[in-house]
Each structure stands twice: as C-alpha cells, then as structure tokens.
Amino acid sequence: MEPGWVPESVDVDRPSLARIYDYMLGGFHNFAVDRELARAAIAAMPDAAVQAQANRAFLHRAVRFLVDRGVRQFLDLGSGIPTLGNVHEIAQGIEPQSRVVYVDIDPVAVSHSQQILAGNERAITIHADMRQPERIFADEQVRRVLDLDEPFAVLAVAVLHAISDADNPHRSIAAYREAQVAGSYLVVAHGAEGVRDEESKRLLEIAARTTTPLTRRTPEDIARFFDGYELVPPGLVWASLWHPDAPSQVPDRGEDSGNLVGVGRKL
Amino acid sequence: MTAPGDPASERDGAAEFASEWAAQVFGLTLVPMTWREMVDFLHGLTVRLAAMLLAPGLEAAAAAQVGVDLVAAKLIAPEALARTVTVLGGQLLPALGLAGDDTASARLEQIIETLSVAHCRVVRDLAMDEQEIVLRSAMRARREAEDRLRAEQARARHAALHDPLTGLPNRGMFADHLDRVFAGGGTGRAAVCLLDLDNFRPINDSLGPAVGDRLLVELARRLGALAAERGWFLSRVDGQEFAVLLEQTGCPEDAAKVADKVLSAVGEPFHVDGQELTVRASIGIFESPIAVSTGTEALRSARTALHWAQHDGGGRWMLFDRERSAAQVRRYRIGAAMPGALARGEFRLEYQPLVHLATGRIAGHEALARWTDPELGTVPPDTFIPLAEDTGLIVALGKRLLTQACIETADRPHRTRQPPFVSVNLAAQQIRQPGIVADIAAVLDSSGLPPDRLQLEITESVAVDESPHATRSLQALVALGVRLAIDDFGTGHANHAYLHRLPVHGLKLDASFIRALNPPGTGSKVEAILANLISLGHTLGLTVTAEGVESPAQVDLLRTLGCDLGQGWALG
Ligand SMILES: C[S@@+](CC[C@H](N)C(=O)[O-])C[C@H]1O[C@@H](n2cnc3c(N)ncnc32)[C@H](O)[C@@H]1O
Numbered sequence A: 001m002e003p004g005w006v007p008e009s010v011d012v013d014r015p016s017l018a019r020i021y022d023y024m025l026g027g028f029h030n031f032a033v034d035r036e037l038a039r040a041a042i043a044a045m046p047d048a049a050v051q052a053q054a055n056r057a058f059l060h061r062a063v064r065f066l067v068d069r070g071v072r073q074f075l076d077l078g079s080g081i082p083t084l085g086n087v088h089e090i091a092q093g094i095e096p097q098s099r100v101v102y103v104d105i106d107p108v109a110v111s112h113s114q115q116i117l118a119g120n121e122r123a124i125t126i127h128a129d130m131r132q133p134e135r136i137f138a139d140e141q142v143r144r145v146l147d148l149d150e151p152f153a154v155l156a157v158a159v160l161h162a163i164s165d166a167d168n169p170h171r172s173i174a175a176y177r178e179a180q181v182a183g184s185y186l187v188v189a190h191g192a193e194g195v196r197d198e199e200s201k202r203l204l205e206i207a208a209r210t211t212t213p214l215t216r217r218t219p220e221d222i223a224r225f226f227d228g229y230e231l232v233p234p235g236l237v238w239a240s241l242w243h244p245d246a247p248s249q250v251p252d253r254g255e256d257s258g259n260l261v262g263v264g265r266k267l
Numbered sequence B: 001m002t003a004p005g006d007p008a009s010e011r012d013g014a015a016e017f018a019s020e021w022a023a024q025v026f027g028l029t030l031v032p033m034t035w036r037e038m039v040d041f042l043h044g045l046t047v048r049l050a051a052m053l054l055a056p057g058l059e060a061a062a063a064a065q066v067g068v069d070l071v072a073a074k075l076i077a078p079e080a081l082a083r084t085v086t087v088l089g090g091q092l093l094p095a096l097g098l099a100g101d102d103t104a105s106a107r108l109e110q111i112i113e114t115l116s117v118a119h120c121r122v123v124r125d126l127a128m129d130e131q132e133i134v135l136r137s138a139m140r141a142r143r144e145a146e147d148r149l150r151a152e153q154a155r156a157r158h159a160a161l162h163d164p165l166t167g168l169p170n171r172g173m174f175a176d177h178l179d180r181v182f183a184g185g186g187t188g189r190a191a192v193c194l195l196d197l198d199n200f201r202p203i204n205d206s207l208g209p210a211v212g213d214r215l216l217v218e219l220a221r222r223l224g225a226l227a228a229e230r231g232w233f234l235s236r237v238d239g240q241e242f243a244v245l246l247e248q249t250g251c252p253e254d255a256a257k258v259a260d261k262v263l264s265a266v267g268e269p270f271h272v273d274g275q276e277l278t279v280r281a282s283i284g285i286f287e288s289p290i291a292v293s294t295g296t297e298a299l300r301s302a303r304t305a306l307h308w309a310q311h312d313g314g315g316r317w318m319l320f321d322r323e324r325s326a327a328q329v330r331r332y333r334i335g336a337a338m339p340g341a342l343a344r345g346e347f348r349l350e351y352q353p354l355v356h357l358a359t360g361r362i363a364g365h366e367a368l369a370r371w372t373d374p375e376l377g378t379v380p381p382d383t384f385i386p387l388a389e390d391t392g393l394i395v396a397l398g399k400r401l402l403t404q405a406c407i408e409t410a411d412r413p414h415r416t417r418q419p420p421f422v423s424v425n426l427a428a429q430q431i432r433q434p435g436i437v438a439d440i441a442a443v444l445d446s447s448g449l450p451p452d453r454l455q456l457e458i459t460e461s462v463a464v465d466e467s468p469h470a471t472r473s474l475q476a477l478v479a480l481g482v483r484l485a486i487d488d489f490g491t492g493h494a495n496h497a498y499l500h501r502l503p504v505h506g507l508k509l510d511a512s513f514i515r516a517l518n519p520p521g522t523g524s525k526v527e528a529i530l531a532n533l534i535s536l537g538h539t540l541g542l543t544v545t546a547e548g549v550e551s552p553a554q555v556d557l558l559r560t561l562g563c564d565l566g567q568g569w570a571l572g
Helices: A017-024 A032-044 A048-068 A087-094 A107-117 A133-138 A140-145 A169-179 A197-207 A219-224 B007-028 B035-054 B060-072 B078-095 B102-161 B171-183 B200-207 B209-230 B252-267 B295-311 B322-343 B381-391 B394-411 B436-447 B468-480 B511-515 B525-539 B552-561
Strands: A073-077 A099-104 A123-127 A153-157 A185-191 A229-231 A259-266 B189-197 B233-238 B241-249 B270-272 B275-277 B281-289 B317-319 B347-356 B362-373 B377-379 B421-425 B454-459 B483-489 B506-509 B543-546
Touching: A017 A032, A017 A048, A017 A107, A032 A048, A032 A197, A048 A087, A048 A153, A048 A185, A048 A259, A048 B007, A073 A087, A087 A099, A099 A107, A099 A140, A107 A123, A107 B102, A123 A140, A133 A140, A133 A169, A153 A169, A169 A185, A219 A259, B007 B035, B007 B078, B035 B060, B035 B078, B035 B102, B060 B078, B060 B102, B078 B102, B102 B171, B171 B189, B171 B233, B171 B241, B171 B295, B189 B252, B189 B295, B200 B209, B200 B275, B209 B233, B209 B241, B209 B252, B209 B270, B209 B275, B241 B252, B252 B281, B252 B317, B281 B295, B295 B317, B295 B322, B322 B362, B322 B381, B322 B394, B347 B394, B362 B381, B362 B394, B377 B381, B381 B394, B394 B421, B394 B436, B421 B483, B436 B454, B436 B468, B468 B483, B506 B511, B506 B525, B511 B525, B525 B543, B525 B552
Parallel strands: A073 A099, A073 A153, A099 A123, A153 A185, B281 B317, B362 B421, B421 B454, B454 B483, B483 B506, B506 B543
Antiparallel strands: A185 A259, A229 A259, B189 B241, B189 B281, B233 B241, B270 B275, B347 B362, B362 B377
16 A cells, blocks of 8 residues: 555444445345445335346356456456455456456455455455546556556446546546556446436435445436447446346346446457 | 156256246346356256155255255345245146145155255354454454554654655654753763765766765665664754764763764765765764753754864864854854944044154054944954954945044144154955045045045055056055055065055064064064064165054164154053
8 A cells, every 4th residue: 555545444333335235235244234224225216136136247247248258357446345256256267367456445345355365366455446546556466466558347337326426437437448458348337317216316315324425327427438448239238138148037127227337348 | 747757857847947946046146157057056956856855755954955055056035035935836846747746745845944944044144154254354444444544653753753865863853862862861971973965065966866865875874884883873964964963972082983983984985876976074073961951052063063174174073162162153243243333333443653763753543443342342353353354344344444533633633743644454355445546535535634644554465466456546545645554564475576566655564573572682583584674664765663562672672673663552
C-alpha cells in the first residue's frame, strides 16, 4: 500500500453492500445489521435475491466465455465476499495459468478474500477504491500479477451502480480502458432504470443506509460505459438473457433480472 | 413406460429425471456449474437414489449423503431443498417406472426425510462456520486497519522528525533533543558541532542538484557511520548543514577532537556518479556545562563559531568564545546605533592642538570625533570609525564632521595674524565620492573658513591610490587652497613614490614611533628611523608632525630631531 492512504476504520455496525449481497446469494457471511437491511430490501423488491443470483450467474457465464476466448487476466472491481463461485475458481479451473486481481472497498470482504487466496500466486485481493484506477495500477502487487501489455478483462459487475454520478464512473471506466491493450474486455452489469421503478426507488432508499449507497442509470448511460469497446452479441441485454446456459433458464420476463449486462471488446 | 427393473429404461428415466431436477434448481446454486455439469451431478444422485429404492433395506447414511452432497454443490437455499423434495416426491418413482410401488413409495418418503434432515443440519453447520469466518475476517480487517493507522502515524511521526533525503533526524528533532539534554541539569557538559560545507554551492551549481543531493546522502552515510560507532547524535539541520550533539564531554578539547575527526572524514574524496568530488567543511563548536546554557543558545553559539571558521577561510573548526562573541555583539549594536546617532547629531568634535615644537605656539587643531551613546556609553573612535567604514556610513559621518569642524573653527575667535588651521580626517570612501571636491568647496563657502585653514588628513593607502578620480580630486582640493597631510605616515607603504605625484603639504608620523621612543635618548633604532623620516619630509619641503606625544622628554627629543609640530597629551 502506498503510504498516506489509510482506509477508514472497519465499521461492522453499519450494513455493508458486500455482506447484504452475500446474504441475497444465500451465504452466511453477514451480520444481523446486514440481514435486517436485506429483509427490508426483499420486502421492497420481493425477488431481490433472485436478481442477485441472476447477476452472479451472469458473472460466471461471462468469465467462462472470456476464458474460452483466450482471456487469461482479470481485474475484478467490487469483487465482494468470496466463497460462492469466484472468478479465479472458474478461470483457473479451466485454465490454471489465469491470473486474477480482486479489488474491493469493503475491508471485511477483502480480509476474507485474502485468507482464501493465501498461497495462490496468481490471484490476489487488494483493498482499494475502484474510483482510483491510478492507485490500483500503481500498486506493486497488482503489477506483479497483471501484465498490462497483454489483454485483460475488467469486470465491473454490479458495482458501478454503487458509484454516484458525482464520482463520474464513466471517467473511471475510461481510465481502465486507457490502461488496456486492444483485445481486452470490459464486463458490466448495472441496475437499470425504466422497469419496476416504484420498487427500485424503495430499494435505493434502503441501500442509502449502507456504507455504499446505490444509484440506477438509464440504458443509454449504461451503454456509454462501452465507449471504445465493441459489444459482443447479444449486446446490452438483461442478465438472464445473456448467453443462457439452457433454454429452461430463460425466464419469461428477462427484465425481472434488474441488471443490464454486456461484454465489450476493446477496439 | 417400461417395466420396472429394466436397467436400460431405468437409466433413461434417471437421465430424464435429472434434467427435470436440474431445471428446478439450477438457478439456485451459486457454484459456477454449467448446465451440463449440473445435470450430470444430479444424474449421479438419481442413480444412487434409484439404488436405495430397490435395496432390501434403507441405508440411512447413504440417503443422508445425498443431502450433504446437495449442500456441497451449494444447493443450500431453502428453495433448493423445497423444490428437490417436490420433484423427488412427485416425479422420481414415475421416472424410474416405480409408480404405484408401495414399498418404493414408503422407502422414498424415508429417503426424503433423511436427506432433508441431513441437508438442514449441514446447512446449519455451514452457516455457523461461515459466521465464524466472517467474524474472524471482520476482526482481522479491523486489526489490520488499526495496524495501518498505527504504521501511518509512525510514518508521519518519523517524517515529521526526519529529513527525507538522508533519513537523518531533522532540525526540529535535533533541537528537541538538544533542549532535553541542556534542560537535564546536573554537573555534566555537552557540545554541539555544527558543520557546513564550504564549497557545496559551486558543486551543486555546476553538477546539478541531483549530484548535490547524492553527495549529501553520501556525506550523511559517512558521518552516520562515525556517529553510530561513537554514539553521537547526528542531524541534518539544514540544506548542507549537519550537527552533532555530544553528551558528557569533559572539556572543549573533547569536542575539538570530534571536529577533527569529522573534518578528516569529510576531507576524503567522494565518488558520486563516477566523479570524484572533494569537499571542504567548516565546523563551529560550542562546548559548555549543561547547567549554564540552553539548547537554543548552544545551537546559536555553534553557528556563531561556524561563521568565524568560515570567515577565517573555512576548512577548519572554531570554538565558540563568549568574550569574542560579546565583543561581536557589541560591535553589532554599535553599528546599528550609529545611523540614529548621526541623525540626532550625537557625534561631537574634540580639538587637539598641533603645537610648534620650537616655539610652543599653536599652529592648528585636529578635530577628533567623539560619541557617547545613552545606552552603549562612550564609544571610542577606533571602534566606531572602522564600523562606519564597513557600513559605508563614513561618507555621511565624514561630511558631517568636516562641516562641523569648519563652522566651529571659523566661528572661534582668534587674534593672531596666522590663525590656527583645523585638521580633519578624510576617509578613502569619501575621496571616491564623485562630488567630493564640490562638497568641500561648498562647506568652506558656507562656513566662511578660508581654504588654507583646512587641512585634510589622508592615509597612505589613499595616497597610493593611483585612480584618475582620486588623484584628480586631491589635486583639485589642493588647488582650492586646502592643505593635505599624510596620516599615520611610516606604517603602511615602504614605497613613497606617491609623494612626487601628490601636492602634499605635510606628514604626520605615526604615534607608534613616538611610543617606541621610551626611554628617550637611548640612541635607539627608532630614533634613527624618526630622524630619517623627518629629514625625508624636510627634503621634500613638507611640514612634519609627530602624533601621540606623551612626555616632556619626547617633546625635547623631537625638537632636537627637528620635528616641526607635535600633538598629544604632553602638549595639551
Ligand atoms: C453487489 S456486490 C458485487 C459483487 C460481485 N462483483 C458480483 O457481481 O457478484 C458490490 C461490491 O462492490 C463493492 N464496492 C462498492 N463500491 C466500491 C468501490 N468504490 N470500489 C471498490 N469496490 C466497491 C462492495 O463492497 C461490494 O462488495
């Protein structure tokens, strides 16, 4: 870590997005404060857990898709609490040489992640804020794991909606793109405006009480993250509709998965 | 549907059932299984379940294991279990061709119950395990955050107290340490050696600041090694200044030995960037009993001594000396007080007669500056005149005294046909003033003093100045009718060629010759020299004056030697 950057102290009395998300996925890495908020969220949006699971399933498919396409390096921004099907498990399961850098702002998620990865030379977790790409690329550990001269995939799955417009997430993503060589990828999943807005509004109000409040964006704003990338088919679609594993997994109402997702290839 | 027990159709049925099961639970697993993997996994379970259905008795452990395996595949959500129960209860027997088989049906109920219990129990264990993990992670994260905070605070503390370039304690830390040592009391002594590089600036300027910085780092390393070995407290107090604090010195010589050691260490050539650099340093030393000094005074005194060392040419150490410092301080205060004193007209003149040795008649007076400051007391001219020369104040002061002397002399009543002249010193810097001749002419004019009643005394160093301006000015002054005398004659230059060039009227023999005459009449060498100087003056047609005449015996001797005028206590 660079000197001069001291992350705020660990506050487990405030609900954390990382742990609530873990709860939604059916995990037990959460505290009473998190579960209370998660239950409130489910009251506001009854299928919130299903949406989280659909998002996670998309992440799994996207990683597999990229490994099949020859991508060997991943920078997973807002990686969350590990245990439930992590990027390195998928990628290294198919291609053991794959390298993964996890980044999260949540100290508990990071600490847990680091325990799990102890001894894995090709996968590390750093505690950082994805709004500071320069810091991440300046990090010595990151530079040891990622070869920036080779293509790598930036995963921003269900994290960009944790960043307000004031913090200009488009500029951050542009900075990641600048660091990538052609043939690299960007993966985005993002809560979209325009469907079930009433329920979404209540959900956002609840999220405002966590350490990382949420925001929603229009499909156009989400599409703009892919400036400089070429979206691979089928383009920007609802999470459950992106390369579904089996016909039985395609829901009647794709928009119920809440997140628009896409995979772009850097031109 | 095929008959029960037909292995081929049973397998088909199991496969179909597995797909149906997978369709129910696939979305609920969080393990990154592909659809295919999930179907295969569930097919394996189905085959095991089929075997259990057909076995003579239920092996409870095998049934429970199915529940455990479901959890291992992260089918842990309540929905996953519920849908599993539903699909098993409703579709397994038909799929296996066992519909309506009461034994199988009863067995299936047992199996479902057993695997559900196992599933719930394992999920509960998992929950508790994960709770423990997340708690531990939180604790670890908190500890790490605290560690980082502490490390950052330590780093900030270190940075606040150390010089970033050399890593040595900085001035603040040194001063603190020094204060502590001198505040400690007791009977011990301590010393500060303050080192500055004499020739750092040119190295830095010519080779660049990067080389300069590396040189400083090298120097810090070298001194650091010495300090570590001998227990000195070393600091980089400023750009190229290093300080060493020595505790428990016995006497100033102890500190001087350290300074010698440091100077010789600095004197070894440095190799920086493939260049050999030789540096020179000066050191100021302050050494004192700790009871009588303070840290601030110690550092300030070491700095004063450092300036002395540098002033004396550098490459040496100098020990602070209170008397020298006090004298310096007094000189400084005098220098600072003079402009005000001049403005307030605090300088006055005292007139010392110049007497014809042959007749005792008064030929003139030398106007001597006097100054008494309300705070500094009486300041002798040999203190304030050189200071005025250093500061340039001599120009204004000289002009003021000249004016005063001319006015006072012009105003003084006299009855003689040949009224006495006034002799005033003219400093080198005054001669160099462009308007000097016009200035003096104006003073004479406004005071009404006839030019031939003014004598200007210049030193030999002024007389030998061959610059056209100085020569022309002196000639012009003489042309005005002013008399010119060489002051302190015989002490400065052996070469008196300037006497040809300048229209000088008189010589004033330096008081040191006269003082050396004691005891008079001993036929000393001094007497011979004086005789020579006097005859030299007479040969050139000059009036010769003896200064500092202090006894009647000297008066007699000078008269015998033919000296024209005398000046001093013995003559009033
Ligand atoms: C909803 S989870 C998504 C986890 C994972 N990417 C997934 O899709 O399965 C969002 C994560 O982003 C993290 N996060 C929020 N803001 C962040 C930021 N500015 N920098 C890094 N991580 C952040 C949260 O701590 C949380 O773990």
